[in-house]
Amino acid sequence: MRVEIWSDVACPWCYVGKARFEKALAAFPERERVEVVHRSFELDPGRAKGDVEPVLTMLSRKYGMSEEQARAGEDNLGAQAAAEGLAYRTRGRDNGSTFDMHRLLHLAKEHGRQAELLQILYRANFAEERSVFSESDERLVELAVEAGLDEAAVRAVLADPDAYAEAVRADEREAAELGANGVPFFVLDRKYGVSGAQPAEVFTRALTQAWEAHTPLRLLDGGGDRENAADAACGPDGCAVPRD
Numbered sequence: 001m002r003v004e005i006w007s008d009v010a011c012p013w014c015y016v017g018k019a020r021f022e023k024a025l026a027a028f029p030e031r032e033r034v035e036v037v038h039r040s041f042e043l044d045p046g047r048a049k050g051d052v053e054p055v056l057t058m059l060s061r062k063y064g065m066s067e068e069q070a071r072a073g074e075d076n077l078g079a080q081a082a083a084e085g086l087a088y089r090t091r092g093r094d095n096g097s098t099f100d101m102h103r104l105l106h107l108a109k110e111h112g113r114q115a116e117l118l119q120i121l122y123r124a125n126f127a128e129e130r131s132v133f134s135e136s137d138e139r140l141v142e143l144a145v146e147a148g149l150d151e152a153a154v155r156a157v158l159a160d161p162d163a164y165a166e167a168v169r170a171d172e173r174e175a176a177e178l179g180a181n182g183v184p185f186f187v188l189d190r191k192y193g194v195s196g197a198q199p200a201e202v203f204t205r206a207l208t209q210a211w212e213a214h215t216p217l218r219l220l221d222g223g224g225d226r227e228n229a230a231d232a233a234c235g236p237d238g239c240a241v242p243r244d
Contacts, residue, residue, distance in 0.1 A: 001034050001214045003207075006041040006175045006185040009098045009121045009132070012077045012088070017184040017197030018122070019084040024203035030211055038109075038118055040102040040171035041183045052096040052133045080197075087127035096133030099168065104144050106164040107157050117147035189214050 005021070007014035025031050053061075059070035074090040081088035101121055108117040120143050124132050132139055137158045144154040157163040178187060186194040186203070188210035194202065 013197040047097040103164040
């Protein structure tokens with residue numbers, strides 16, 4: 001079974017939602033047979049690479065919040081993250097374009113390191129003092145190499161703005177086609193969708209339901225006389241005659 005997760009590195013609810021989903025997946029009996037694929041979704045597509053601002057300023061500008069409201073919102077998110085065992089800096093973070101990060105995540109996917117890079121990017125953005133936006137490309141190179149990627153390959157992607165650009169845009173078009181207008185957005189086996197950082201219990205139910213729809217039909221034992229019960233059926237050769 002495949003679970004696809006559309007998310008953005010700049011999205012705090014994606015950070016929290018990922019932890020909640022992984023908690024549900026860790027307890028799921030068939031977890032070893034679940035493939036998780038991360039898809040790209042930019043909260044601010046088209047934003048210039050050098051356009052960086054403090055998170056509190058962005059919240060006030062984008063959502064019409066007062067600075068006090070923005071601070072309260074960040075404090076609430078910090079508490080939500082802490083409840084999931086996640087570190088979260090409620091003050092001093094930056095916000096900017098995540099396009100290059102998504103391009104690197106597609107590179108990482110090709111080399112089987114996507115999950116590692118995504119987790120490192122989340123940690124760097126939400127928990128560490130150094131910004132992933134205001135520093136040069138060297139910061140992204142450092143984080144990608146930490147995730148196990150080849151430094152030369154990472155530098156080549158960052159030097160070429162077209163590298164994996166179409167892969168990012170394709171993910172975003174697909175999200176729109178599926179009806180996702182926000183993230184995180186989880187799609188299970190292309191049959192079920194879960195929107196938002198839902199509690200782990202919601203993801204547990206979704207995994208169970210999707211798995212039951214995914215797996216072949218299983219015959220249930222009615223608990224009676226198995227030999228006679230097997231005879232109580234009709235087939236191409238006719239119906240079994242009841243025996244005394």
